[in-house]
Amino acid sequence: MLGIKELMEQAQNLQSKVSEIQEQLADKIVTGSAGGDMVTVEANGAQEIISINIEESLMASGDTEMLQDLVAAAVNEALRRSRELATEEMSKLTGGLRIPGLT
DSSP states (O other): OOOHHHHHHHHHHHHHHHHHHHHHHHTTEEEEEEEETEEEEEEEEESSSSEEOHHHHHHHOOOHHHHHHHHHHHHEEEEEEEHHHHHHHHHHHHHHHHOOTTO
């Protein structure tokens, strides 16, 4: 059975590994798209939007509502992929065990 000291050391080790994974996730890029790739959004593994690219022909169409819908859809897809990436990376640390706040 683990003593308090060993338990605290394991918790600190886990916290260190989590921080390392979070730093690595910030460097990984995922892409979401909509409208047949007319709108593409890049996000990192920290769920931050890095860039949004909109094809010029879509801008010229003047259909603001469609443009807004496509941007929202592409952003949502990029963020979903970013969350999936983070969950996948954290599950490597936890061995697939779902720990609230980590996965």
